Amino acid sequence: MSHFANLRMWAVWGWAGLVIAGSGGLGCTQSSATSQPSAGDTESTGDTTVKLTVTSSAFAAGERIPVKHTGEGADLSPPLAWSGAPSATAEFALIMDDPDAPGQTWVHWVLYRIPNGTTALQEGIPTTETLGDPAGALQGKNSSNTIGYQGPMPPPGHGTHHYHFKVYALDKTVTLSAGATKQQLLGALQGHILAEGELIGTYSR
Numbered sequence: 131m132s133h134f135a136n137l138r139m140w141a142v143w144g145w146a147g148l149v150i151a152g153s154g155g156l157g158c159t160q161s162s163a164t165s166q167p168s169a170g171d172t173e174s175t176g177d178t179t180v181k182l183t184v185t186s187s188a189f190a191a192g193e194r195i196p197v198k199h200t201g202e203g204a205d206l207s208p209p210l211a212w213s214g215a216p217s218a219t220a221e222f223a224l225i226m227d228d229p230d231a232p233g234q235t236w237v238h239w240v241l242y243r244i245p246n247g248t249t250a251l252q253e254g255i256p257t258t259e260t261l262g263d264p265a266g267a268l269q270g271k272n273s274s275n276t277i278g279y280q281g282p283m284p285p286p287g288h289g290t291h292h293y294h295f296k297v298y299a300l301d302k303t304v305t306l307s308a309g310a311t312k313q314q315l316l317g318a319l320q321g322h323i324l325a326e327g328e329l330i331g332t333y334s335r
Contacts, residue, residue, distance in 0.1 A: 270314070
């Protein structure tokens with residue numbers, strides 16, 4: 131093949147390559163670099179809540195819950211305290227449950243309508259629907275279908291169970307009556323949680 135024929139072939143192939151590149155590969159999928167989100171178009175993680183710090187003078191995070199706060203003892207609710215609530219908080223709610231229970235998560239305590247400004251719960255909250263301290267707070271049903279706190283009492287030999295004391299700061303007042311279940315309370319909290327935190331204690335028999 132002559133030198134001029136070679137030049138003409140390279141020219142044809144070069145022009146075809148430009149056409150293909152410009153057309154995105156003639157119907158082939160065109161790859162492009164990942165674009166960075168612009169301001170106002172950032173990806174949402176869905177986690178928009180502030181974290182509360184929840185503590186107890188009876189046990190530290192991850193430690194064994196004292197017997198007097200369990201079904202093997204006096205079954206008194208432990209003292210709890212929290213901090214870090216946003217200034218817009220209207221009230222608080224609390225759920226205690228045990229995801230290690232056989233079959234399903236066992237609900238031990240449902241408490242709501244805790245007034246804004248409350249930062250602690252005393253030991254031994256009465257198992258009544260309405261509380262005087264915190265004033266006006268309401269209690270719901272645990273998994274035994276009774277009102278108020280029910281302490282840890284895992285099956286003997288079932289290993290270590292983890293008890294989650296979860297506190298929620300809300301932007302509105304919960305309109306539920308006393309005696310609500312955990313699921314009813316969670317439904318009422320949806321979209322109104324400003325901050326949340328938890329303390330986890332353990333127990334085994």
